[in-house]
Amino acid sequence: MTSDREKQADAFFHALADSTRRDILRRVLAGEHSVSALAQHYPMSFAAVQKHVAVLERAGLVSKRRSGREQLASGEVEAVRSVTALLVEFEQVWRGRVDRIDALLEDDRTHPTTQKET
Amino acid sequence: MTSDREKQADAFFHALADSTRRDILRRVLAGEHSVSALAQHYPMSFAAVQKHVAVLERAGLVSKRRSGREQLASGEVEAVRSVTALLVEFEQVWRGRVDRIDALLEDDRTHPTTQKET
DNA sequence: CTAACGTACAACCAATCAGTTGTACGTTGT
């Protein structure tokens, strides 16, 4: 049944596995941009960029809000942080702390101490 | 010419974008395993697992050493850490430190101070 | 009103991917 968490990780890493998408993510993390504004920076069609944004959005790394006829995309830094957290788990496995991993996850779910501070 | 760094990132994230490969990485981070030993854990052919290990190896996340007729794979925690570092850069972009990122990149090109230390 | 803009989405194509099977080759144990 490939856990929900694993499917999330698939989406996260797949979305990040393309340099155009990573570049888009950087731009929208720095500030809101319309899809067509983003498209101007790349040597490909608007539709192609639109698809890249959609991939990032499905992964939860980017969110969009409508403003008139424009669709403004912005980066979700919390999502980026949760990918980082996934990698930190790998490092912890290396340390041999496999048992403590589960405890940490439970902890994170119950009281979010490592949360955003605007 | 899609910088070297970007191609590395592609390889890293692509390698991580598969739950079987992530599971293999966890196992080999915890300790050395032969390819066939790894293969026993998954509902797929030996050749398929071998390919997954090859993807991880090409990305630099796993290294192999030969021991008799066995090929022992182990996880490269430094590589995992450098992926984490990539993500931290994204978070820094979000913080508005766009200018410093470029400086860091230039820095990295000229005198590699943030390099691996075994 | 209407023309231009920003977006959405479908259809299509070439390339890559994840999986398979089959073959080949060095290593190990008896």
Next chain:
DNA sequence: ACAACGTACAACTGATTGGTTGTACGTTAG
């Protein structure tokens, strides 16, 4: 010597990917 083991690799298949073009639709400016 030789059978079983662990590996490597090629060839093939179906699914997915990253890109294209074309069409359609709401929104904004003259």
